[in-house]
Amino acid sequence: MKRMMLLLCLAALVVPAAAQHFKQVTGFTGLMLQVAAGRSEVWGINNTGQVFRLTGTKFTSVPGTLSRIVVGGGTLSQKDEIWGVDESGNVFHFNHGTKSFTHVPGTLQQIAVGEGDIDSCHPYEVWGVNFRGSVFRYNYCTNRFDQASGSLVQVATAGGGVWGVNVAQQAYAFNFSAGQFQYTGINGLISLAADNNDCWALGGTGSIFAVGAFNGSYGASHINGTIAQLAAGDDGVWGIDGNQKIYRFDPATGSFVIVPGFLTQIAVGSGAGVWGVAPNSGDVFTFVRP
Numbered sequence: 001m002k003r004m005m006l007l008l009c010l011a012a013l014v015v016p017a018a019a020q021h022f023k024q025v026t027g028f029t030g031l032m033l034q035v036a037a038g039r040s041e042v043w044g045i046n047n048t049g050q051v052f053r054l055t056g057t058k059f060t061s062v063p064g065t066l067s068r069i070v071v072g073g074g075t076l077s078q079k080d081e082i083w084g085v086d087e088s089g090n091v092f093h094f095n096h097g098t099k100s101f102t103h104v105p106g107t108l109q110q111i112a113v114g115e116g117d118i119d120s121c122h123p124y125e126v127w128g129v130n131f132r133g134s135v136f137r138y139n140y141c142t143n144r145f146d147q148a149s150g151s152l153v154q155v156a157t158a159g160g161g162v163w164g165v166n167v168a169q170q171a172y173a174f175n176f177s178a179g180q181f182q183y184t185g186i187n188g189l190i191s192l193a194a195d196n197n198d199c200w201a202l203g204g205t206g207s208i209f210a211v212g213a214f215n216g217s218y219g220a221s222h223i224n225g226t227i228a229q230l231a232a233g234d235d236g237v238w239g240i241d242g243n244q245k246i247y248r249f250d251p252a253t254g255s256f257v258i259v260p261g262f263l264t265q266i267a268v269g270s271g272a273g274v275w276g277v278a279p280n281s282g283d284v285f286t287f288v289r290p
Contacts, residue, residue: 031282037269039074117160159196184218234270
């Protein structure tokens, strides 16, 4: 029911396609490789690993070198969290007080952050997977990562839910009551992206699925389209195909529709908007809805 209400609300806010477009962000010089967006924060990493934060309308440099950055978990009562890893898997957490990154013990190859709804030690759900497939969850009371059961290659979190996929392309959902990942019975998935209502996934052929709990059991609804990269947030579900063409999910039709432009990477926030990196130039673009 929650998902249906969201779809109806989004459908009611449809803006003519001609008025919607990606606009280049001026004031940034360099080759951006990745952007990440949350509720109010937008960050990026350039081709040398230098970190940037959107301040006002411009990206400003922040001390640190990362190979991947994630942003999320912001609500009306708490700021977005910013986490990252470097090429060696070292983990870093942005401190809003000192406006700098702090090294956190542990080694991860992938990390995800979202809103936390369970207890005071987890105001944010911060999860990661190391190079051996071990899974970890950050504990804000002890300031360290606790190992969780299971073996995964990727985790995704949003809206308090946590999802994962293993090397056998099997999908899992974390059961907080049992304290472990539960096999959903869904197979053939290679990557995940989550918003506050669903987990979205890509199959091995680039096929798209909405994964969730339907009628008390887990299921996957196939969505028409072929995508190479998928991103999701409260600002929508977006994708890029193998030719760098851009697509967004249209709730009114239940399908992906093409959006003018080309991107090599796309990020979807939960209030901060939709952002992307252009091929070759590394210029940053943001999606504009008049």
